[in-house]
Amino acid sequence: MNKIDIKLGIIVALIFLAGFLLNTLQEKNQEIKRLNLENEQLLTELDDALKAKSPKPKKIVKKRKKIAYQGTIGLVIDDFGYRNDAVSDGFLDFKTPMTYAVIPGHRYSSLMGEEIKKAGFEIIIHMPMESHIKTKGEEDFIIMTSQPDDEIISRIKNAFKQIPQAIGMNNHQGSKATEDRRVMTAIGNVLKDKTKYFLDSRTTKNTVAEETMSLLGVSTARRKVFLDNSENINDINNQVDELAKSAKKNGVAIGIGHVKKNTLAVLKKRIPELQKKGYKFRFVSSLLH
Template identity: 50%
Template sequence: MTNQKNTGERQQKIIVFLLFIVLILASIIVGTFNKINLIEKQPVTKAPDIEPIEAVAPVSTGKIAIIIDDFGYRNDAVSEGFLNMDADLTYSVIPGHEYSQTMSKKAFQLGYEVIVHIPMGTTAPKYGEDEYIIKASMTSAEIESRMDKVLQHLPEAVGMNNHQGSKASASKRVMNVMGTVLKENGKYFLDSRTTKETQAELIMRILGVPTGRRHVFLDNNADENSISQQLYILAEKAKTSGFAVGIGHVKENTLNVLQREIPKLKADNFEFVFVSEVVN
């Protein structure tokens, strides 16, 4: 009996011990589970959005628009040099010459702006220009016909400036007819201001044709030092007024100066732009 009693007591103790172990294990499991839930439920702190820093464009010192007149006379190293300039330049082509259409197409294809350098009443007619020239003595119908013809001859042109022709550009009637045709075709007119009596800019504004004026001639004096001085006068005008328009010609010295000085002016944050960007 005593042995059976002792055996029963040992069994009870073992059962109690096992239950104690089970309870401890259960507590550990429950505690671990709660910790896992707590970790999962903890709010995740979102990293603040960081806006990308954009590069700040340098402030423009001024816009310089340069027209190079007299394309069409030549097709050589000088004209090719202009067609390789690393700047937005506007090339003005005289109609009717041997290389007029060739230069117009090449300049356009290379991404430059092309305009018509319209001969207006020069007293020294040159071969090829006669059928395109605008004279103050012409009737309005004749002027309109010439304008249509020249725009068909140089379809790449987005505008026009005058070549000589002081008498014609001083005529309100002539400029009115020319301006009407330009407006119908969506072209602009830049007044080269070859005479102080010019009516071109005024009439274009009245008609609503985008227009502007030449501020500086770069190469009336063909000396490189003089051309450089004129270029920096143009730059100073652009700096004080926001923009300025200069006119040069397809000449070797003009090319040399522009190749040398344009990079320097760009380094000073001057912008070289097409004339279409500054007419209004």
């Protein structure tokens, strides 16, 4: 072997070695790359798995508190017909079912019948009837125990002529007349013919009104609480509490108030409060037996 051959041999060997090393290096690089990719894949999978496991962000929805039903209240407002002012207008602004009782024979009786009907409330006739104490006013309409049946019948019919929107009747005063079975029977017969109802205002403990109506087959109900015998705001509030208590205890309670400033103010505040507490307000016509 000469020197050139040896050199050539070394060069060839070096080239092979370099090639080998290069190849190994490339393989190593590929391996690293592959491992990196695998790592990346694993990390992505892990991330996905974590995302799937972690709870979804909760939507913040305010749950409306379910109000438990407390009872049903029927509100009757007596003595419409005397006035046509801010107070009577105020009652026509309620958004609650209310039953409004109009006295016949007064300056605004017919007008109130129309206005109340237009405003979407229930109308009844607030029939003036004889009381044990001195009875005065509404001479053409008042029901007296001294009147014969035909006079009573004609007065009841005239009242419905003046307020044709009325679907029922309750008594204005009448502590004497509602204790009289004959008088209540004469009234009840007209109501039966006209399919009107009678709400007993209960101005006397000895009333036979509700009982007589039931016997005749006239739909009827009774007043439970008077709201404003005292016009003091605190007293009216206490009476509203009484009414709510009775509705809760008995399922249904009917309260009677009057077209008066303080009654309006108290009811404006208390009706929405009671509704929020779970009390329902209904027309008297849906609370009859």
